[in-house]
Amino acid sequence: MPHPPIDQQITWVYTNDLPGTARFYGETIGLEQVLDQGGCRIFKTSATSFIGVCPVRPGRFVEPKGVVLTLVTDKVDEWHEMLKAKGVIILEPPTFHPSFAVYCLFAADPNGYKLEFQEFRTPAWKKP
16 A cells, blocks of 8 residues: 655754854755744755754754755756855765765755765656
């Protein structure tokens, strides 16, 4: 039996500095803020996917270890130039990884969460 439909997806990250992290995703990265809930902010990454940012609270932690927020794009080099120009920490410049057939760069948000800007270079990946 198929699962019920999923309409949208939000990945939440936590911060000790909501205004600064919101500025990073909104102004530095340039994502559109689509909802300000007062204590949390939601930024659009595509038509149906989002990054949500909230301050730490009981049961929620800034824990970037093991987390990668991957943003799929065929403009990896352009992202690299923009991020560098805005002073974003680049963890790994654009590199082709043949074992995964991806071209990507890694950067960090102000909380240490790893951001990957990735282009699939395999016909097995179907663009929407």
